[in-house]
Amino acid sequence: MTETKCISCEEIIDIESGCSADRGEHKGEPLCENCYCDDMGEPIVTASRGKDKQTYYCGNYTSDADYEDNAIAEYFDSVKWHSCDAWRGYYKGEAPAGYEQMVDSWFGSVDGYFPDDIVGRFHEAYESGELDGIEYFAAFPRTSNVFSSGIEVYIHNQQVDEFKRIIGINDEVGNAS
Numbered sequence: 001m002t003e004t005k006c007i008s009c010e011e012i013i014d015i016e017s018g019c020s021a022d023r024g025e026h027k028g029e030p031l032c033e034n035c036y037c038d039d040m041g042e043p044i045v046t047a048s049r050g051k052d053k054q055t056y057y058c059g060n061y062t063s064d065a066d067y068e069d070n071a072i073a074e075y076f077d078s079v080k081w082h083s084c085d086a087w088r089g090y091y092k093g094e095a096p097a098g099y100e101q102m103v104d105s106w107f108g109s110v111d112g113y114f115p116d117d118i119v120g121r122f123h124e125a126y127e128s129g130e131l132d133g134i135e136y137f138a139a140f141p142r143t144s145n146v147f148s149s150g151i152e153v154y155i156h157n158q159q160v161d162e163f164k165r166i167i168g169i170n171d172e173v174g175n176a177s
């Protein structure tokens with residue numbers, strides 16, 4: 001048996017039987033079975049694909065998009081924690097190849113409050129089906145404030161103009177900081 005340490009709980013595990021992280025900066029590093037299984041129990045970000053409303057989950061070390069959706073898997077890979085101070089911060093990702101970020105904001109996950117109009121417009125268009133012909137995904141990264149969630153919307157770069165026309169806003173609006 002070749003021994004190694006789980007990168008999350010530091011338990012000694014057999015490298016042969018262990019699992020490994022499949023996203024982010026720790027990709028390929030050893031993870032024990034328990035940590036692997038628990039990782040997506042409290043996702044750091046979820047992403048919903050526009051065309052079929054399929055939702056994918058991403059934990060600190062693993063995600064379930066890896067083998068199914070390249071754009072979302074690539075996005076998950078880019079998600080990192082940004083700290084505002086010792087206690088507060090938020091997760092944030094970057095646009096995968098071929099996509100452009102159109103919404104970068106947040107909303108109240110309990111009261112539904114949102115500071116940027118584009119979030120409300122996006123929600124309306126999402127609910128009414130106006131966006132059904134658009135290739136996009138919406139991501140909801142966690143923040144240190146349990147009452148608010150980030151929202152990032154990524155549009156396929158060939159449909160950016162169409163998205164802007166539907167939403168009725170000409171410029172990128174909002175900043176999650």
Ligand SMILES: [Zn+2]
Nearest residue numbers: 006009032035
């Ligand atoms: Zn572990």
